[in-house]
Amino acid sequence: MPKLQRFPALLYVLTLCLTLFTLQAQAADKPDPAFEKWVKEFRQTAVKNGISPQVYDQAFKGITSPDQWVLDRASYQPEFKAPVWQYFDNRVQKRAIERGKREKEKMQPWLDKIEKRFGVDPNILLAIWSVESSFGGILGNETVMRSVIRSLATLAYADPQRKKFGRQQLLAALKILQAGDVEGQHLLGSWAGAMGHTQFIPTSYQAYAVDIDGDGKRDIWNSVPDALATAANLLSSNGWQKGKPWGYEVTIPAKKMPGGKLTVAEWEKLGVKRANGEPFPSKKAVAELKLPDGRNGPAFLVFKNFFVLKRYNNSDRYAIAIGLLSDRIGGGAPLVKDWSRPFTPLDGSQVEQLQKLLKQKGFYSGEIDGKAGPGTRKAIKAFEKSAGVEEKGFPSKEVLELLQKQ
Structure with missing residues (x-):
């Protein structure tokens, strides 16, 4: 939204x-x-x-x-408020990737039908479903759904x-x-x-809802096919280019990079390369450089479909998160360059372990979901205070090890 x-x-x-x-x-x-x-x-x-x-x-x-x-x-x-690493860690994470792959297998006939009608990559739709509602998991949560x-x-x-x-x-x-x-x-x-x-x-x-399952209702609350088709219709209606990428992780030279849009060939002349070493499929495509974490974090060349994703949510972070999660659901590799962090990071299962230990010790009352949101960070700070160490609130390897020792 x-x-x-x-x-x-x-x-x-x-x-x-x-x-x-x-x-x-x-x-x-x-x-x-x-x-x-x-x-x-x-x-x-x-x-x-x-x-x-x-x-x-x-x-x-x-x-x-x-x-x-x-x-x-x-x-x-x-x-706008979450640290960059926290925003992406909470969305492009192991649990979401694995669930996305399972849902893809379950929903394959519907995804094929939706793709045939609207031309939108199924992995993108699965990523949106994950980020927007945790694959429908939040819909029964009275704390979140009002x-x-x-x-x-x-x-x-x-x-x-x-x-x-x-x-x-x-x-x-x-x-x-x-x-x-x-x-x-x-x-x-x-x-x-x-x-x-x-x-x-x-x-x-009102503008985009679709009844693709044919039951006479445009039911995005109870029908996953209707909900995914509705998302596809929004993207398609706003110019989604079938078979085209949203963007690529790239490496950039030390010199200052220009703003605005250039062709891939022009970016290459400036020293921009794909981070995985593969060639760009098209030299004529127009792209823009995005540095969501500054020069010390991952860099991306983004294309038309990236800006279509922003019609769903007008945020660069959101569009990049959807793109990265869709790539991973589709079998793609993790980022070559990680986000800048002031701590040693944990993977999703380790964050879950951290949350369980915080809950056992009475510092955390939220869900065990592998997402280090404000509630988890507040609990970490409370634990750090009780342990007599500097209060940082980071879901770090150091905090997990300290929890395990106590």
């Missing part, structure tokens, strides 16, 4: 802080008269946009206050930056309910209203 850019104005920050403070003072399920007044007033807007009063009233039944969790999540977006109606109403009512977005998406979500594609109790999504296995916001769902 598209992640919205951060608004830098001080006024926005002050207003959001005031809103958060006000909402935190309210009990989670305590009716908020001001919010209820807003819901009543927005009903007129919804009716003017073709929503029946009955659908509107049913959609908001029991919703009497904004969702503080939504506003907390809105203030943290990993595409009422789309309440989440979007919260943004429309309480988030100055996303007020317009919230109103637009809320109207689209109400139209989805009115069309009967999903029942209200199943209209669940992320903090920003992203829905289903492939996490589509309501307007994107």
Whole structure:
């Protein structure tokens, strides 16, 4: 789903802080008269946009206050805040690669059908499925999946930056309910209203949702084929080039590299080479150089399909993560040059072991998923403090060994 850019104005920050403070003072399920007044007033807007009063009233039944969790999540977006190594480690990891390969075998007939219709690489679709919903694993998680109606109403009512977005998406979500594609109790999504296995916001769902399994519903919540076909339709409709790469890891010379787009032949003249030593398939293709971790990290030449992936989520990190994970699911090798890190890294199974030990010792209460997110790093810091060592919060080999000794 598209992640919205951060608004830098001080006024926005002050207003959001005031809103958060006000909402935190309210009990989670305590009716908020001001919010209820807003819901009543927005009903007129919804009716003017073709929503029946009955659908509107049913959609908001029991919703009497904004969702503080939504506003907390809105203030943290990993595409912009997470360290580079953490962002990629949590997405291009052993568990996701192995699961992607298994799902590919299970879904092969559907993937073939989707590829034939839309021309999108199945490995890309599997990578999107993994990154967006952990292959559907988050859909039953009530902590992560909330009422789309309440989440979007919260943004429309309480988030100055996303007020317009919230109103637009809320109207689209109400139209989805009115069309009967999903029942209200199943209209669940992320903090920003992203829905289903492939996490589509309501307007994107309206534009691209596909019923490929032929049951008469465009069901991205319960039908994996529909969800993957919907993702493929979005990419295809935005210019995906069948059989073309998203990008390649490359090596670059020490001299300063130009910005902008050049042909592969022009990049080669500047000393850019594929990191694995293989030749570029096309010298005429136009590419752009990306250095997500600066000159000390991996470098990539990216092509048209990379920018199509950004139509799914407007983040270089996101598009590179999808590309790298799709390569690994397809049997490709790991990066030649690793991300810059201030510690000795662990693989996914070792991170799981670290999480288990932290949980056993009472420092961690999250999922054992091999992903070193904010919760894991906070637990590591708490453990380091108790052990009397410098508090860094890194999922490092050193921390794992210390945990094993104690």
